[in-house]
Amino acid sequence: MSVQKTKLAPVRMLLLSVGAGIAAILLALSWPGSAEEAAPPVTEHEFGHGRLVWTIDAYPAKALRDNAFTVTVTGPDGKPLHGAKLAVNLDMLGMICGDVDFAMTEVAPGTYAGSGVPLMAGTWKATATLESGGQTYTVSRLLKAVR
Ligand SMILES: [Cu+2]
DSSP, rough: OOOHHHHHHHHHHHHHHHHHHHHHHHHHHOHHHHHHHHHOOOEEHHHHHTEEEEEEESSSETTOOEEEEEEEEETTTTBBBBTTTEEEEEEEEESSSSOOOEEEEEEEEEEEEEEOOOOSSSEEEEEEEEEETEEEEEEEEEEEOOO
């Protein structure tokens, strides 16, 4: 009997610490400030073929309204990346309320613009897919939408 107890104890401790870890992650995700801090209006990304700066023009974004996005892309040489094909996907964190997809159009060399409608207030993951020179790259950021 005592042997069984000593065998169980470490397992129980492990479960407790895993549980505490999950609780800490859930708290961090649901903490009001953290999503806001993680989702600023302008984000910068290095990707496999240069650098991308992603601006959400009016921020926080408005749910059920068109929100303008501007993405500027520079290639490995630091110059505007002209002629890329860009599309954006919006996916709400922790919900299955529907993805939103839209294309971006090049409005100036290396500057791409488009707009999308988040379906609900909350935190969304926005993923840009960029095709250039026969390669496809993705960059993701968080987006906060309010009513
Ligand atoms: Cu939702």
